[in-house]
Amino acid sequence: MRSYRLTALGSAALLSLAVAAPAAADDDGADRTFTIEDPRITESSGLAASRAHPGIYWTHNDSDDGPYVFAVDSRTGKTVATITMKGVGAPRDVEAISLGSDGNLYVGDIGDNLNGSWDHVWIYRFPEPKVLKDATVRATQFDVKxxxxxxxxxxxxxxPRTGRVYIASKNEEGGGLYEGPAELKTGSDNVFRRVGEVPWVTDGAFSPDGKELVLRSYFSARGYTFANGRLGKDYPVESPLLPQSESVTYTADGAALMYGSEGERSRVVRVDLPKTGDGGGGGATHRAGGIKESADSDGDGVPVKGTTLTGVAVLAGIGLLLFLGRRRRKG
Structure with missing residues (x-):
């Protein structure tokens, strides 16, 4: 959403001073840091890794762009399918997308820029296409309160295990985690109830095993253990410095997080997760806590990854330079 943006100068400075390190990914180039090349996608506000099509990420614009969802190939950054939803009316502010355990894509028309002006919002659901091509699909619309x-x-x-839908509200002073009913239904309101307290959130994602939940904001990310539908212990999660941090998803294999941003030719940055457990017989899992740094750079060699601590240091450095510059001019 457009309510909070870094200045162009500040964004460039943050990105150019971020710490860079090589990123790991599949040998075929899938799931690496990439740039969304489609000129229609200027406000990518949600990300979901495909399970049916390795290396493909589903995204959408926010605001009133229309009932469109795009499949982007992480190998090339190009859109390989545009899905037009029908039967859903006119979307108002689409902010999120998630892939359910039932093989359906869930699209959240849940934004409310006036923070409480709409008495209901919507969720749209349709099966993830088996073939990647432009198509019009009939989606199911659910009313949410x-x-x-x-x-x-x-x-x-x-x-990913229970199929239950969760929404995290956005508030600078902190929001709430809301749990939907066990099964969404048409023809009546689906009431979401507050089950936890969360920080300022612009997107979130469950790990493939459902045991971890990562929530991100504009400048940081936080992880939580998750069991029995409730938040557990929280821990810091490394996140990249991006001009406007809007989206996050796990890779399909759970080996990394992919962080997205808004804007023309916006970047999706991979951050690798450390393995935990003894790994015997390939049983190792990945945990978001203590993410190691991982990055890529653009064609000009400008790094696009940094940690939250790096961001703090960069901001402090910029402030110092501006202060010294003013003193020289006064002298």
Whole structure:
């Protein structure tokens, strides 16, 4: 959403001073850091890794762009399919997308820039296409209300084991995690109830095993253990410095997080996850806590990855340079 942006100068400075390190990915080039090349995608606000098509990421524009969802190939950054949803009316502010355990894509028309002006929002659902090509699909529309009243939200996550839908509201002072009913239904309101407290959130994603939940904001990310539908222990998660940090998803294999941003030719940055467990017989898992740094650079060699601590140092450095510059001019 467009309510909070870094200045162009500040963004460039942050990116150019970020720490770079090589990123790991599949040998065929899938799931690496990439640039979204489609000129139609200028406000990528959600990401979901395909399970049916390795290396493909589903995304969409926010605001009132229309009922469109795009399949982008991470190997090339090019759009390989455009899906037009029918039967859903006119989307108002699409902010999130998630792939459910049932093989359906869930699209969250859940933004509310006036933070409580709409008494209901919508979720759209349709099966992930088996063939990647432009198509028009009939989506199911679900009406959503919050038990404690309307609010703004940008994060929608479908649990990969239970299939239950969760929404994280967005508020600078902190929001809430809302749990939907066990099964979404048409013809009546689906009431989402607050089950946890979360920080300022622009997107979120469950790990493939459903045991971890990562929530991101503009400047940082945080992970939580997740069990029995509730948040557990929280821990810091490394995140890249991007001009406007809007989206996050796990890779399909759970080996990394992919962070996206808005803007023309926006970047999707891979951050590798360390393995945990003894790994015997290929049983190693990945955990978001303590993510190691991983990055790529653009064609001009400008790094596009940094840690949250790096961002703090960069901001401090910029402030110092501006202060010294003013003193020289006064002298």
């Amino acid at each position: 919050y038990a404690d009243g309307p609010r703004n939200a940008e994060a929608l996550m479908v649990h």
